[in-house]
Amino acid sequence: MxxxxxxxxxxxxxxxxxxxxxxxxxxxxxxxxxxxxxxxxxxxxxxxxxxxxxxxxxxxxxxxxxxxxxxxxxxxxxxxxxxxxxxxxxxxxxxxxxxxxxxxxxxxxxxxxxxxxxxxxxxxxxxxxxxxxxxxxxxxxxxxxxxxxxxxxxxxxxxxxxxxxxxxxxxxxxxxxxxxxxxxxxxxxxxxxxxxxxxxxxxxxxxxxxxxxxxxxxxxxxxxxxxxxxxxxxxxxxxxxxxxxxxxxxxxxxxxxxxxxxxxxxxxxxxxxxxxxxxxxxxxxxxxxxxxxxxxxxxxxxxxxxxxxxxxxxxxxxxxxxxxxxADDMLIIRGVNFFHTQVEDILSSLPQVSPYYQVVASRRGSMDEVEVSVEIAEELMRDLGLETVTADTVQQHDCLQALQGSFAKKIKDNIGLSMKVTLLGFGTLPRSEGGKLNRVRDLRSLA
Ligand code: ADP
Ligand code: K
Incomplete structure (x- = not known):
């Protein structure tokens, strides 16, 4: 209409x-x-x-x-x-x-x-x-x-x-x-x-x-x-x-x-x-x-x-x-420009993760680094009998290691940057409290 x-x-x-x-x-x-x-x-x-x-x-x-x-x-x-x-x-x-x-x-x-x-x-x-x-x-x-x-x-x-x-x-x-x-x-x-x-x-x-x-x-x-x-x-x-x-x-x-x-x-x-x-x-x-x-x-x-x-x-x-x-929340990492929405875009092609994620940019020495945290989908948590997820959990499950690897690869292929991918338990990342949600943290100016 x-x-x-x-x-x-x-x-x-x-x-x-x-x-x-x-x-x-x-x-x-x-x-x-x-x-x-x-x-x-x-x-x-x-x-x-x-x-x-x-x-x-x-x-x-x-x-x-x-x-x-x-x-x-x-x-x-x-x-x-x-x-x-x-x-x-x-x-x-x-x-x-x-x-x-x-x-x-x-x-x-x-x-x-x-x-x-x-x-x-x-x-x-x-x-x-x-x-x-x-x-x-x-x-x-x-x-x-x-x-x-x-x-x-x-x-x-x-x-x-x-x-x-x-x-x-x-x-x-x-x-x-x-x-x-x-x-x-x-x-x-x-x-x-x-x-x-x-x-x-x-x-x-x-x-x-x-x-x-x-x-x-x-x-x-x-x-x-x-x-x-x-x-x-x-x-x-x-x-x-x-x-x-x-x-x-x-x-x-x-x-x-x-x-x-x-x-x-x-x-x-x-x-x-x-x-x-x-x-x-x-x-x-x-x-x-x-x-x-x-x-x-x-x-x-x-x-x-x-x-x-x-x-x-x-x-x-x-x-x-x-x-x-x-324009001011575009991240420039090692000369490559990207927006967090590009990471979000990739999530829909990975049914094993939830649509919740967070992007953190930081600096180690003179190197910029990006860590993307994403939650494992609720269904997969249930299938694997997981209550919580730590780095050890990921090490213990081949399928989670593979998931981490394929997500990192998709990021590299689509955005052109290597990022560290961290898998978290479902429900651990912040949710909106009614308004907008900030999914990006740039810690580089603090370093
Ligand atoms: P603030 O700039 O403090 O957020 P506004 O409430 O006026 O104040 O928000 C306007 C801004 O919100 C836009 O400039 C844009 O960045 C964002 N925005 C509004 N609607 C959308 C949308 N549909 N998609 C993406 N961003 C949006
Ligand atoms: K707005």
Whole structure:
């Protein structure tokens, strides 16, 4: 289902014309109202009267996370404070939180893009949605909430965590949809199995997962464990919140539609800031085309992905691939760059391990080392009669040694790096407590 077919299928030439007109307006709007942008544009020789639209987008420079901090709290706002209907903060995964503001009109657009996203995810008016995204300053909870209401869903605003209550409500209220971080959806899937809750007691059909990078490894676990079709929702506070892009439930694995009439995406080279060829990986950059309280031009998200068009599919808007990771959490080991999502990707080809893992980079002498810890699958633990797993356990079982070796080989073949693989007992690695889960530790700066 398309929530707004006229826009979601707008022919590309018309979409471009719309974006072009909106961009020119947005440039003039910020030039008049936000000193930060006026100074920046003056320095860059950009003026609204001569700015030609999309073809001149590259002349605007970038807005970075530090610009939010330097203008904390309200320096980037384009409206008087009494016109701001809501404030949010980014969850502060990296460094100090940033403040974002919305007019009432901005909130309507926020709700509409989330409504479009949920419709693309398979949700239909009349269904119930259990919202396990965190409520509060984080944009996730309320962002999903109002979009779900706009689509005509019944919202169950549980927020993140409280796994007992989540499971109780899944059984009592029988929602068709769950929204959560992928790492928390893993926990719900695992707990349903562990507690022996029968699939018939749960009525879920769709899971809408986002706020952190995830791969098909997690999709498989969640789809099987919760008996759902799981799609990706992407967003960030600086641009809006969740609902900047969304995967269509019938096109899973082919990328997430970016709602381009509001958020104009670019992919640029991490070092030069120059646009890359279509389909190439680089840093995702967004320009808000319609935001009034806090318009942001060319925001350097630090997220690494690519953009592709597939002209035969259901919508005209561009698709972004899964986020491989953030530019600043890419590990550079002995000259090789990699993201933890590449390790996660490999796990789905090894049924003898669980989808839980951790990557630790450290330095011994002048050598960088990476250790990947992964849990042995519950079934294999049971088959081998194991309660716990130590290095000795692995030595005593040929099959575990072979598993360790084949995992290390897959890593070497796919990523091009030798890593130390450690097998752990099922259930020993940290699980999400309701929000995002950090799977990488870089100890090298401490050495
Ligand atoms: P913070 O930057 O503090 O985490 P936000 O809550 O605004 O604050 O999070 C936005 C970031 O979350 C994005 O820039 C991206 O790194 C990550 N993110 C959000 N949705 C997804 C997703 N579907 N896949 C991968 N990463 C995501
Ligand atoms: K997030």
């Amino acid at each position: 398309l929530f707004n077919p006229a826009i979601e299928r707008l022919p590309l030439p018309q979409l471009r014309a719309l974006q072009n007109a909106l961009l020119k307006e947005q440039v003039a709007y910020v030039y008049d109202r936000v000193p930060f942008y006026k100074q920046k544009f003056d320095a860059l020789g950009v003026h609204p009267t001569t700015f030609r639209g999309l073809e001149d987008l590259g002349k605007l420079g970038f807005t970075k996370k530090t610009d939010f901090r330097d203008n904390y709290p309200f320096g980037l706002f384009a409206v008087p404070e009494n016109e701001v209907a809501r404030l949010h903060c980014s969850s502060g995964t990296t460094g100090k939180a940033t403040v974002v503001g919305y007019t009432a009109g901005d909130l309507d657009i926020f709700a509409e893009v989330v409504a479009r996203s949920l419709a693309a995810a398979g949700c239909r008016p009349g269904m119930k949605l259990q919202n396990a995204y965190g409520y509060g300053l984080f944009t996730g909870g309320l962002g999903i909430h109002y979009g779900a209401e706009m689509l005509g869903l019944t919202v169950i605003p549980v927020s993140g965590g409280s796994t007992d209550r989540q499971l109780q409500l899944l059984q009592d209220f029988r929602p068709e949809i769950i929204c959560a971080t992928p790492s928390y959806a893993q926990v719900l899937a695992e707990e349903i199995k562990r507690r022996g809750i029968s699939p018939e007691d749960i009525n879920l059909q769709y899971a809408v997962l986002g706020a952190e990078p995830w791969t098909d490894t997690i999709r498989q676990q969640v789809e099987m464990g919760l008996r759902v079709k799981a799609t990706n929702i992407y967003g960030l506070s600086e641009i809006m919140g969740p609902g900047v892009s969304q995967e269509d439930v019938n096109e899973r694995g082919t990328g997430s539609y970016v709602w381009e009439d509001h958020f104009y995406p670019e992919i640029v080279d991490k070092h030069t800031g120059e646009p890359v060829a279509e389909g190439e990986l680089g840093v995702l950059v967004f320009t808000t085309l319609t935001k009034k309280a806090m318009p942001i031009l060319r925001y350097w998200t630090n997220d690494i992905t690519n953009l592709t068009y597939d002209y035969s599919e259901s919508r005209t808007h561009v698709k972004m691939g899964p986020i491989r990771g953030r």
